[in-house]
Amino acid sequence: MKKNIQTFAWLFSAGSLFVACNNDDNSTIIEENTFGAAELYFDNGVNGDKLVLGSSYSNSNSETLTINRFNYIISNIVLIKSDGTEYIYPKAKSYFIISEEADLHTVQLENIPAGDYVKVRFGLGVDQQKYLEGETAQQEFWDYAVQHNLTWTWSTGYRFINFEGTFKPAHAAKHEDHEEPETGTPGLFNFQIHQGSNTSTDNYREITLNLPTTARIRQTDKPSIHIVADANKITDGRNKILLQDNLNAAGTNASIMGGENLIKIAENTLQMFFVDHVHNGSGSHH
Template sequence: MKSRLKNIAGLLALSLFINSCSSDDNGSAPADGTSGDVELFFDNGVAGDALMLGNSYTNSNGETLIFERFTYIVSNFVLIKEDGSEFTYPKNESYFIINEETGQFTVHLENVPAGDYKKIKFGIGVDQQRYLQGETAQQSFWDLAFANNMTWTWSTGYRFINCQGTFTVDPAHGGDTTSRGFMIHQGSNTATDNYREVVLNLPTTARVREGEMPNIHLKSDANVILDGDTKIELHHNLNGAGTAASIMAGENLITIANNTKKMFTVDHVHNGAGTHH
């Protein structure tokens, strides 16, 4: 009799364990009206390699770049469920700076309605609607952007991307191996609106629950700025003295804006209470 009771108890424990695992795998339905947080981690790289300031990287243009600065603005986050319904993060709080120099790689979204999210949408830069609200309405973010070298003057607005360093050119591509500086300051101007949006599928559902925080790990590829769908060669953008390359206006900014629509991919999603990268 005792042996039978032990067997029954063992079967019950096994059943509870299997049900528990099944519940963890499938996820329980979120309680109505509850919310949680979402963290996004931006992992900067160059054509599949980790981006390290001071390291050199050679692109398909025959140019070898050493990055000394790589900073960009991401904004206007939207989380999308499988049925297409969207949660738009409050606009006034939806502007963030990712800065390789200072080690700022995370975006933390608070009070996101509990649910299962399959896509994420966000902007690169600051949209015209926000900019035209005026300086007073966005003073705190303007000050933050200024502190991170992401502004021009107020009349000319924000830098969306600030990418700087030095480069050399392979003689086979018309270079002379001389090291020259480069500056790429991407943003909108009076002629063009260079703000862009990206929509990315999540490889795993991001489960937002009260007390649980999914971590979405994104990879950004600095190489696509110059070496994306449309190529831009730094040595064709030298100043009059031929001592440095500067890209801050003109058609190249439109090209960069379009290239950067493919700068981001989602690597993986961690669901749970902790922070993962």
């Protein structure tokens, strides 16, 4: 059922936006000192298509990527009203994992002051303060992140994004003289992109998104903010990163886990998200 609703939302997002706009029958009165809940729904896509693990996507770098893993950390959520006042969700509770393979797509928020919110801000990854505090403040977020392949242990910290799969480079012929790739298929290579901070560069970024429709949080009204995450932007955004250029010396696989690429990816991810639509009212919906 949930899947059907998701698919519906994906295909008919414009339509549901229209519905959402008309679904305005609730009272506009905001009762003082009341609280409600909200949900952020992260729908993973690839340049306008739905992200399906195992499927192949061609990008403007002339590379074809088959995505096998797309997990990331969403943190430090802030909801913003039209007058600019911000509700900062309690930091200790503000770390979440989105995982395509584990079917984790929602961030559930509770005890938010009732109001009309027009923007949402969130972090992609773990901020430097938490990063340094390590597990003291994270509580068992570390263990949770371990389960979803979002930790680094050779350097201490979190992977903000774990994006893995296989790819066919633009000029496969160029690599014929190399050893056989790990995939066992000539011209097809594994790739691992692990975005994160290290003790040299802080690659945590915060992203602010406008909501196309006001999210009305009331005691009885729980809006669902439907956010699309475009995985294509990681390598094919403002900065173009060719996986082929990151093949290891033996030419068997491409790993991006450090250096300038992480800074470029951090910039690309600023354009990775947009809010597709907002559902207002009570009840479950995507």
